[in-house]
Structures are given as structure tokens and as C-alpha cells.
Amino acid sequence: MGKRTNTAYWTGKHWRIDVQHNGRRRSFYSAKPGRTGQREANAKADAWLDDGINPRGERISTLYPRWFATMQETTSAGNCRNIASRWKIWILPMIGSKRITSLTEQDVQEVVNKAYAAGKSKKTLKSICADMRAFFKYCRLCRLSTFNPEALHIPAGARYKGKQVLQPADLVKLFNIDTTTYNHQTVPDEYINAYRFQVLTGLRPGEVIGLTWADIHGDTVHICRSVNIKGEQTRGKNENAVRSFTVSALARRVLDTQRAETGSTGSVFQITSEPHYYRRWKVYCAANGLTPCSLYELRHTFVSVVKTLPAGEVKGLVGHSEDMDTFGVYAHTLAGDAENTARAVNGVFLRVLKNA
Structure with a gap:
């Protein structure tokens, strides 16, 4: 209990007690008649003296x-x-x-x-x-409250929003068609290597935009910055966003192609802004008949393709924490998944029956 040496007194309208704590002085009141009101005012003062929290509280x-x-x-x-x-x-x-x-x-x-x-x-x-x-x-x-909503929960029926991902047929087009349309003419797509690299690595759009050649050492890519939709440079979405990984042979080939086209200094893909990058991606999809999806869904596509890998390996690649449900949130069904699963189940039973 706080060191209260006085007690509430009746003012003619209500009970009042004045107390001081760590150089701060406060008054507490109760409009209840009789000793019940006096005890209530005293209790408010004691509570404040104990934890410094104003029983009335701010909004x-x-x-x-x-x-x-x-x-x-x-x-x-x-x-x-x-x-x-x-x-x-x-x-x-x-x-x-x-x-x-x-x-x-x-x-x-x-x-x-x-x-x-x-x-x-x-x-x-x-x-x-x-x-x-x-x-x-x-x-x-800040000792403004002791409130801790321990029982706060998400309703059981909540579901992650459905995402669109590129299907295998779309990926074939992406890695074989370099052209798009501009002013009703077929022209080379200036960001084709960026699209491909994003699908092959699972990078966020801002990470692709922020990537520089100085971040690449041999087959190792170090992600240390991101450029958001406002054009602001940041350290990334969270502490897991800063990471290093070794690129696959396909991703390395994309980087080699990009280096041959633009040189090896400054920004890797020379993307002016995320809105411009997204507009060009949408035009590429429409021009070549790809499943329409957002730039961020290219990241979902990557996770969907590599979902058979161990979760720990994929988390490191995409910059997720240990407790993030990477496959639950990012992995989606690709054409042929059901058939592959059926064949895998069939194979397991055949092995069991054979061993029996």
C-alpha cells in the first residue's frame, strides 16, 4: 500500500482526499454518502499511490x-x-x-x-x-493502465484473403517472352529481368527496386534496403527483411543478362518507382496472356513453387520470422498439385503394402 497518512473528508457535497506521490499531487472524490463514500475515495487514493495510475484514466x-x-x-x-x-x-x-x-x-x-x-x-x-x-x-x-487483453483472439472462421499466383503455363511464358506492348507496338520489356528475378527469389517489390550491384557478391545477394510506394528508402519491412542468400542458377543467369544490358553500377533493375513498375507488369501480363496478379503476388508465386522445400529454408529466403506461417499465408495451389499429391499418396501405400 502507498503511504497515505490522511483520510477523505466531507466537503458538504462529496468526499475528498488530497495525496502526493513522487512530487505529484492529486485529489480523489466520491459522491456516495456516509462512510461508504469515504472508503471509496480513500481506495482511489491508495490505488494511485500503489501504482501511480489515475483511476479515472485518460481516453x-x-x-x-x-x-x-x-x-x-x-x-x-x-x-x-x-x-x-x-x-x-x-x-x-x-x-x-x-x-x-x-x-x-x-x-x-x-x-x-x-x-x-x-x-x-x-x-x-x-x-x-x-x-x-x-x-x-x-x-x-507508462503506468497509465494495468490492462492486458490476454483473451484477445481472432474468430475461428477467419481466413486469409485468396491470392492469385502465376501457374506453370504462365511461368513458361514469363521465361520465354521478352516483349510487351507500348503505344500499340510490340517492344522489348525494360523490366523483364526484374519480373523474372522476383519470381525466382521471392523478393518484395520494394526490395527489387532497392537492390544495387554493390549488394551482389558472386552468387550471394544481400538485401539491406527497400523502396516503398512513396519512393522512400527504408531498412525493410522488419528485422527479418535484412538478409543474405545464395541465388539459384536461373536467378544468376537473369542477373548476368541484366548486367550485360545495363552495366554493373548503381541500381540493378533501374526501376523508377513502384507504381510505374506495376503498370508495366500489368501491361506485360495483358500483352502475353498471363494470369493477372500483383507484383506482391509474384512473391506468393515463388513460395507456391518451392513449398515442397523445408519451411526453415524458405523462411530465410523470403525474410520471415520463425513463427510466421509462411506456407499457410503464401503457398497456393498450382495446376497439377492435386495429381502430384495423389501420386505421392499412392506411392506411400504401395511401399507399405510391398513391405507388408
């Missing part, structure tokens, strides 16, 4: 900018834009007006439930949960 909408400022100092601008968007759309409208000390676990769970009911993907729901957990951790560290 979430007031505390959010303070937490968000710390995020701006410690994470990328692109990540901050996503955080700000989720808070504006989902979190603040639901709990922004509530006081931090009056929140319940159901209050924050309803934020997730509403986003789920609106059809948001499992990935978005996980991000909303992560945002709120980080915010409440900040509040605990």
Missing part, C-alpha cells in the same frame, strides 16, 4: 497519438501508414471515446469481431490485434 483517443509517435520513431513510414489506417477505420470508432481504466476485454474483442463481420482477412485481423496489444503494452509501461 483512448488522447493516448493514441502519444503511442503512435513512438511507432513513428521505431518503425518504417509505410508501416506507420498502415497502423494509422487501421486505427482510424476500426479501433478509434469503437473504443476511442472510452477511458483506458474502464476498458474491458470484450470492448477490444468487439473491435476484432466487427472487422471480421465486415469480411476482413485473417491477416488484417492479426494486424489489428497486434496494434492493440502494442498500444496497451505501451500504456502499461
Whole structure:
């Protein structure tokens, strides 16, 4: 208990007690009549003396900018834009007006439930949960609250948003057709090697744009920067984004072709911006009859192709943490997968029967 030496007194309207803690002075009140009110005011003062937390608490909408400022100092601008968007759309409208000390676990769970009911993907729901957990951790560290939503969870029915990936027939076209259309004419595609390298390595679009020849040493590629959609250079999405890997023979061939065309200084693929890169990719797909997909889905294509490799190896290549469900999120069905699985199952049973 805090060292309170006084007790609440009746002012004629309510009970009041004045206390001081670490140079700060506060007053606590209770409008309840009789000794019940006096005990309540004293209890509020004792709680504040014990943990320094104001029992009334500040509103979430007031505390959010303070937490968000710390995020701006410690994470990328692109990540901050996503955080700000989720808070504006989902979190603040639901709990922004509530006081931090009056929140319940159901209050924050309803934020997730509403986003789920609106059809948001499992990935978005996980991000909303992560945002709120980080915010409440900040509040605990600042001794603004002791609230910890341990039971916060994603509804069981949540699913990852379906992604489009290039099928084997699309990959054949990608690695055999170098041309696209420009002003209604067939011309060589200036970014063809970038498309191919991204599919062969699983790099994020920003990592492809940020790659320089100085990052490549023999067969080893060091990923140490990314350029986001705003043209801002960052260290990457997270700490796992900075990584090194050895390229495959096919990827090395693509790099050799690119070096012969542009030289070996500066940017590898000389992409002016991600929006321009994406526009050219969409034109290439339309011109050559490829399954329409986004640049980021080229990363999904890579994981879908190599999903038979050990998960630990793939995580290192694409820059995922140990607890990231790489195959669950990024691996998708390719044409022929079902038939290959059936043949594999058939082979297992044949071996068992033969051994028996």
C-alpha cells in the first residue's frame, strides 16, 4: 500500500482526499454518502499511490497519438501508414471515446469481431490485434493502465484473403517472352529481368527496386534496403527483411543478362518507382496472356513453387520470422498439385503394402 497518512473528508457535497506521490499531487472524490463514500475515495487514493495510475484514466483517443509517435520513431513510414489506417477505420470508432481504466476485454474483442463481420482477412485481423496489444503494452509501461487483453483472439472462421499466383503455363511464358506492348507496338520489356528475378527469389517489390550491384557478391545477394510506394528508402519491412542468400542458377543467369544490358553500377533493375513498375507488369501480363496478379503476388508465386522445400529454408529466403506461417499465408495451389499429391499418396501405400 502507498503511504497515505490522511483520510477523505466531507466537503458538504462529496468526499475528498488530497495525496502526493513522487512530487505529484492529486485529489480523489466520491459522491456516495456516509462512510461508504469515504472508503471509496480513500481506495482511489491508495490505488494511485500503489501504482501511480489515475483511476479515472485518460481516453483512448488522447493516448493514441502519444503511442503512435513512438511507432513513428521505431518503425518504417509505410508501416506507420498502415497502423494509422487501421486505427482510424476500426479501433478509434469503437473504443476511442472510452477511458483506458474502464476498458474491458470484450470492448477490444468487439473491435476484432466487427472487422471480421465486415469480411476482413485473417491477416488484417492479426494486424489489428497486434496494434492493440502494442498500444496497451505501451500504456502499461507508462503506468497509465494495468490492462492486458490476454483473451484477445481472432474468430475461428477467419481466413486469409485468396491470392492469385502465376501457374506453370504462365511461368513458361514469363521465361520465354521478352516483349510487351507500348503505344500499340510490340517492344522489348525494360523490366523483364526484374519480373523474372522476383519470381525466382521471392523478393518484395520494394526490395527489387532497392537492390544495387554493390549488394551482389558472386552468387550471394544481400538485401539491406527497400523502396516503398512513396519512393522512400527504408531498412525493410522488419528485422527479418535484412538478409543474405545464395541465388539459384536461373536467378544468376537473369542477373548476368541484366548486367550485360545495363552495366554493373548503381541500381540493378533501374526501376523508377513502384507504381510505374506495376503498370508495366500489368501491361506485360495483358500483352502475353498471363494470369493477372500483383507484383506482391509474384512473391506468393515463388513460395507456391518451392513449398515442397523445408519451411526453415524458405523462411530465410523470403525474410520471415520463425513463427510466421509462411506456407499457410503464401503457398497456393498450382495446376497439377492435386495429381502430384495423389501420386505421392499412392506411392506411400504401395511401399507399405510391398513391405507388408
